[in-house]
Amino acid sequence: MSAIIEVQDLSRSLPGTPPVTLVSDVSLSIQPATFVAIVGPSGCGKSSLLYLLGLLDRPTSGQVLFNGQDMNPLRGDARAGIRLASFGFVFQFHFLLPEFTALENVMLPMRRLGKLSLTEIQAKAQALLEGMGLGEKSTKTPDRLSGGERQRVAIARAIANDPALVLGDEPTGNLDSQNSARVVEMFRNLAHDQGRAVVCVTHDPDVAAAADVQISMLDGRIKETSVRPR
Amino acid sequence: MTGQLRLLASVAARHLVGRRRQTIVAVSGVAVGVGFFLAVSAMMIGSQNDFIKTLIDAAPHIIISDELRSPPAQPGVSLYKGAAINLRHYKVRNEVRGLKGWPEILRTVNALPGAIGSPSLSGAITLRSGGREEALTIVGVDPAIEEKVSTIQDQLRIGRLRDLESTQGGIIIGEEMARRLGLGVGDVVGATSASGKSRSLRIVGLFKRGQTQISSGLGYVLLREAQSLLGRPFIINRIGVRLADPYEAEPISRRLEARYAYKAESWQERSADFLSLLVTRNVIMYSVVSAILLVASFGIYTVVSNSVSDKRRDIAIMRSMGFSERDLQLIFVFEGLALALIGIVAGWLLGYGLMAILGSLKFPIAGEDQHLPLDRTARQYAIAAAASLLSGVIAAWLPARKAARVDPVDILRGAV
Known part of the structure; x- marks a missing residue:
């Protein structure tokens, strides 16, 4: 199986004297239908690695290959286009747009992509929310939803454009154990049932335990990679 | 493409609705600017037209x-062209x-x-x-x-x-x-x-x-x-x-004079000093009313600038979703554009109302009730709209560049 995303000798440091190294010499490849968890102590560079994988940040050196294509030469617009069509992000603080209803939040990436008609987009967004058990909450604005509900809306929004890669940055960090378990289950389904690659940065041992691949990081480097047989 | 612009515009509209009070203040600023521009220029241009009409009608064109x-x-001079002839004290x-x-x-x-x-x-x-x-x-x-x-x-x-x-x-x-x-x-x-x-x-x-x-x-x-x-x-x-058209007076008088050598004086020539006075008056008027419009655009700048600062998290999440820098910049330019457009329409109404009030005033001069001469042509409405739109877009574009420059990673890292 060919990797969706692959990084080679990836390093990222912030300028300064001395420069602060966030990620150094990381190489890894991520396969479809795989749930990968990146774990490690705070400040080990796991979020920085996620932003590099998600094309939100540019490496100081090394390469990010998406479907075998080098992403470094691409301009901001092209990288935004890839994020739009192929990546989905879920963050710790759900980050829904407060002025829009749950349904409208899920519709946003699809409307920006512009491949479907507005009615199709609306129907798909409603179906996604129903899949998250939020069918009757679709007209509520984020301030009317609980933390767990908001995170599920954020997941629905992340997968609205059927991304090949879903990136989670501490997606359960702000949730109680019941909601956490639910999100973990969803992430597993995204990988195993829908064939997406899921990469999750987490502190949560339960999330890490549920993953197919566990990558431990320390001081910007990969310390250990363990694969759990399915 | 148009659907995406509509999407960006709808995000801009939600932002403005979300900060209703600031929006109303900024729109009022533009409206007052446009309204007073219309009222002042109607009076100035109206009185100028009235004055010119008086000048034109006072005597033959x-x-x-x-x-x-x-x-x-x-x-001697015309016979020996270019010769060193200097005649003085002859009878003119x-x-x-x-x-x-x-x-x-x-x-x-x-x-x-x-x-x-x-x-x-x-x-x-x-x-x-x-x-x-x-x-x-x-x-x-x-x-x-x-x-x-x-x-x-x-x-x-x-x-x-x-x-x-x-x-x-x-x-x-x-x-x-x-x-x-x-x-x-x-x-x-x-x-x-x-x-x-x-x-x-x-x-x-x-x-x-x-x-x-x-x-x-x-x-x-x-x-x-x-x-x-x-x-x-x-x-x-x-x-x-x-003449049928008084503004033809100048070229026609020049032609007549060239043909018959007699002095042919147009009304413009006779009133040159008045006309230059009017130019000065217009320069003063336009600089004052432009200042009003400019000040109004400061309101737009403030609203858009605050909006950009408040929405940094939203900007970051939209960037991560796949919106480009240009998209984000457009959203905030649209906000300024919307403020300017609503302000212009409100200002037109205000200006129309002010002109109606000014037009209804009566001034007894020399025993006759006189109305203020007002210029109510569409041209003034168009000038006011164009000037506010331009200053509004510039006022929005400056802070909107900041929105495009927001680095999503900085925001996400800070929040996590």
Whole structure:
């Protein structure tokens, strides 16, 4: 199986004297239908690695290959286009747009992509929310939803454009154990049932335990990679 | 593409609705700017148009007189061009007695589409009544033509210009002059010209007071009466021309002067000092009202700038979702655009209302109720809209660049 995303000798440091190294010499490849968890102590560079994988940040050196294509030469617009069509992000603080209803939040990436008609987009967004058990909450604005509900809306929004890669940055960090378990289950389904690659940065041992691949990081480097047989 | 622009516009609209109070303040700023721009410029341009109309109507559009603007060159100078000739103390001949070949000039003028030329002869006489003497310039005209060329008819308090035709030896003088001589309409006055001819004239009309120059120093008689009194039969020394389009006066006067050499003065030339004053007035007006519009755009800048600062998290999440830098910049430019557009429409209504109020005001001047002259043409609405739109977009574009430069990683890292 060919990797969706692959990084080679990836390093990222912030300028300064001395420069602060966030990620150094990381190489890894991520396969479809795989749930990968990146774990490690705070400040080990796991979020920085996620932003590099998600094309939100540019490496100081090394390469990010998406479907075998080098992403470094691409301009901001092209990288935004890839994020739009192929990546989905879920963050710790759900980050829904407060002025829009749950349904409208899920519709946003699809409307920006512009491949479907507005009615199709609306129907798909409603179906996604129903899949998250939020069918009757679709007209509520984020301030009317609980933390767990908001995170599920954020997941629905992340997968609205059927991304090949879903990136989670501490997606359960702000949730109680019941909601956490639910999100973990969803992430597993995204990988195993829908064939997406899921990469999750987490502190949560339960999330890490549920993953197919566990990558431990320390001081910007990969310390250990363990694969759990399915 | 249009669907995506609509998406960006809808995000902008949600942002504005979310900060309603600031939005209302910014929109009011633009509205007040546009409204007062309209009111002030309507008054300024209205009064200017009124003033120019008065200037145009006060006298014929072009006056051809029996003067030469520059004396003809001395024969010696014109014969030896470029030679070292220096003549001094010669008799300058720049005054001629009457327009030579005036029927020909008159025919040329009347041949212009919509133009009428009125020949007249003026000269100095002395009026004598009961031992009092007053100097007077008489103008001999053909009343039927003159009343088409000038507004002299409107300046009469008593009588009509045509009355000159029906009364033998009729004269129209100013109220002021009549009062000084102690005369009224129907009275007879003795007139003596410089050439010594004397005649009795009967007053058939009076000019209104207030037009000082006309009222005290001018008298109108029939053209042939003036010619005979001044001893200059068949001679005229002035042709007043009225044109269909007064703004053609300048080129036509130049052509006439080039052709006949006599001085042909357009109304613009006569009122050059007034017209340059109007230019200064317009510069002042436009700089003041532009300042109002500019200040209004500061409100837009503030709203958009605050919006960008408040929405940094949203900007980051939209960037991660796949919105480009340009998308984000457009969202905030749209916010400014929307504020400007709503403000412009509100300002139009405000301006319309202000003009309605100003237009209904009455000012009693010289015993007559007068309204403010207002210019209510669409042009002013368009200028106000274009200027606010431009300043609004610039005011929004400056902070919108900040939105495009927000680094999502900084925000996400800070929040996590």
